Amino acid sequence: MEEHIQDRREIAFLHSGEFLHGDSDSKDHQPNESPVERHHESSIKEVDFFAAKSQPFDLGHVRTTTIVGSSGFNDGLGLVNSCHGTSSNDGDDKTKTQISRLKLELERLHEENHKLKHLLDEVSESYNDLQRRVLLARQTQVEGLHHKQHEDVPQAGSSQALENRRPKDMNHETPATTLKRRSPDDVYGRDMHRGSPKTPRIDQNKSTNHEEQQNPHDQLPYRKARVSVRARSDATTVNDGCQWRKYGQKMAKGNPCPRAYYRCTMAVGCPVRKQVQRCAEDTTILTTTYEGNHNHPLPPSATAMAATTSAAAAMLLSGSSSSNLHQTLSSPSATSSSSFYHNFPYTSTIATLSASAPFPTITLDLTNPPRPLQPPPQFLSQYGPAAFLPNANQIRSMNNNNQQLLIPNLFGPQAPPREMVDSVRAAIAMDPNFTAALAAAISNIIGGGNNDNNNNTDINDNKVDAKSGGSSNGDSPQLPQSCTTFSTN
DNA sequence: CGCATTTGACCAGCGC
DNA sequence: GCGCTGGTCAAATGCG
Numbered sequence: 001m002e003e004h005i006q007d008r009r010e011i012a013f014l015h016s017g018e019f020l021h022g023d024s025d026s027k028d029h030q031p032n033e034s035p036v037e038r039h040h041e042s043s044i045k046e047v048d049f050f051a052a053k054s055q056p057f058d059l060g061h062v063r064t065t066t067i068v069g070s071s072g073f074n075d076g077l078g079l080v081n082s083c084h085g086t087s088s089n090d091g092d093d094k095t096k097t098q099i100s101r102l103k104l105e106l107e108r109l110h111e112e113n114h115k116l117k118h119l120l121d122e123v124s125e126s127y128n129d130l131q132r133r134v135l136l137a138r139q140t141q142v143e144g145l146h147h148k149q150h151e152d153v154p155q156a157g158s159s160q161a162l163e164n165r166r167p168k169d170m171n172h173e174t175p176a177t178t179l180k181r182r183s184p185d186d187v188y189g190r191d192m193h194r195g196s197p198k199t200p201r202i203d204q205n206k207s208t209n210h211e212e213q214q215n216p217h218d219q220l221p222y223r224k225a226r227v228s229v230r231a232r233s234d235a236t237t238v239n240d241g242c243q244w245r246k247y248g249q250k251m252a253k254g255n256p257c258p259r260a261y262y263r264c265t266m267a268v269g270c271p272v273r274k275q276v277q278r279c280a281e282d283t284t285i286l287t288t289t290y291e292g293n294h295n296h297p298l299p300p301s302a303t304a305m306a307a308t309t310s311a312a313a314a315m316l317l318s319g320s321s322s323s324n325l326h327q328t329l330s331s332p333s334a335t336s337s338s339s340f341y342h343n344f345p346y347t348s349t350i351a352t353l354s355a356s357a358p359f360p361t362i363t364l365d366l367t368n369p370p371r372p373l374q375p376p377p378q379f380l381s382q383y384g385p386a387a388f389l390p391n392a393n394q395i396r397s398m399n400n401n402n403q404q405l406l407i408p409n410l411f412g413p414q415a416p417p418r419e420m421v422d423s424v425r426a427a428i429a430m431d432p433n434f435t436a437a438l439a440a441a442i443s444n445i446i447g448g449g450n451n452d453n454n455n456n457t458d459i460n461d462n463k464v465d466a467k468s469g470g471s472s473n474g475d476s477p478q479l480p481q482s483c484t485t486f487s488t489n
Numbered sequence: 490c491g492c493a494t495t496t497g498a499c500c501a502g503c504g505c
Numbered sequence: 506g507c508g509c510t511g512g513t514c515a516a517a518t519g520c521g
Contacts, residue, residue, distance in 0.1 A: 246494055248513060261512070265493095275512095 226291045228363040230279070233286040237276045240288070241302030242266055244274065255280040267296030285367050 231238055237260070244262035252259045257278035264272040272292035279285035298306055 245492095247515095249495075250511070250513095253510065259511090273512095 226289050226361040228287055228289045228361055229366060230285055230287050230363060231366040232284050234284065235286075236260070237262070238286060238288050241299050242272070242294075252277060257283065264292075264294060266294070266298075270295050282367075289361070 229238065237244070242264055243266045245265040246260055246262050248261040249258050250261070255277060257280060259275055259277040262274045262276065264270040264274075270292075272290065272294050274291070275289040277287050277289075279287060293310070294306060
């Protein structure tokens with residue numbers, strides 16, 4: 001992708017004829033350099049190349065071509081005819097000169113692109129950091145509000161009870177990479193010390209706590225929410241564009257199928273983990289539960305789903321319990337939202353979060369066939385047609401013990417992740433509290449180089465693109481946990 | 490030989 | 506306190 005842009009840019013440059021104007025755009029890089037110096041440098045470049053390529057030509061020839069080349073004409077081949085008294089060999093050499101100039105320009109442009117890429121990375125990083133702070137501020141604000149509103153009437157078993165638990169977890173429990181016990185930093189530390197003598201865990205916990213006290217940002221409950229994806233697959237795991245390493249397997253209670261534990265190995269210390277388990281009732285259904293946030297650039301095939309699940313997790317963590325969501329959806333006072341939800345086919349059956357669930361979990365059910373429906377005009381204009389492609393299904397509540405908040409079957413099993421992204425984004429958009437999360441997701445897609453082609457093809461070719469570091473999700477700590485990737489098999 | 494997977498042991502949280 | 510369960514570790518094993 002980036003190569004394409006680079007090539008296009010270079011081709012455009014060549015077509016523009018600007019390369020014949022000496023180093024016209026080298027001003028950008030060396031603003032303090034005088035025109036004389038630039039011209040001189042241009043000549044030197046040519047002389048050096050010539051010296052290397054063809055010795056017999058004298059400097060006068062070279063200077064002549066340099067002057068002509070700098071004069072502004074944009075027909076390189078015309079140079080041969082315009083030179084008096086030159087032989088056909090001279091013409092060939094001058095053509096070679098032009099080619100060499102082009103090559104030099106290409107090299108310079110490659111270099112420039114590299115610099116720009118680096119600059120873009122820095123900007124993205126700053127942007128992500130800022131975004132994370134905004135999310136943190138919003139989250140803190142919302143949680144403080146909820147605590148004030150409900151501290152007199154704590155309701156066990158309600159989603160609010162779960163909400164109230166969160167600050168406690170934030171302060172006294174590590175964000176637990178291992179879903180409970182450990183922080184991402186802890187994991188990183190362990191990985192870094194792999195092979196060294198095992199240290200007592202209590203010491204590790206101490207150091208972790210110390211780090212958390214020093215870094216309040218690390219206390220974000222980034223690992224408190226999970227995103228589950230239910231999809232039909234015969235493979236042992238879904239192909240989500242990331243590289244995973246299995247580190248454990250357990251027999252879970254109430255399910256004859258073992259649960260496998262994977263950790264992301266695309267980067268050292270990446271805290272993202274996933275659990276894969278087949279459904280007991282229907283073994284063709286594979287449930288993949290993601291948790292954590294990638295701390296490394298993602299391949300293009302992984303970016304879309306990462307944004308989706310990040311947004312979903314952000315929805316859970318932004319202070320919006322499912323009850324709030326329910327309220328938002330059903331409230332007549334919710335102007336645009338309610339009007340939208342009257343047309344939204346799967347909003348009426350959103351399940352509620354229960355305190356029985358150890359973590360707020362949002363489930364994307366991809367197992368049911370799609371059902372055609374008509375999007376409301378305002379939705380189309382706001383979110384685009386992709387958000388309402390005819391693969392959206394009605395929400396269904398799962399009657400399992402986890403009492404998960406369910407996003408309904410939004411997509412068919414072979415639906416492109418982009419559609420998933422858009423649909424989930426649309427669902428999330430309905431709660432005002434999700435704005436920050438939504439912004440994070442959208443910016444992730446836009447800024448992360450999300451491209452539809454990649455996503456759409458990757459979902460079909462079923463190949464892990466783990467080695468390609470193309471699109472950059474950037475360091476995405478701004479996104480709440482459960483930043484994941486996914487594509488169906 | 491290096492890396493990934495397997496698998497039994499271990500640990501922490503939770504309910505009784 | 507005890508047992509159950511979920512989750513992780515790490516040595517053993519398999520594979521290319």
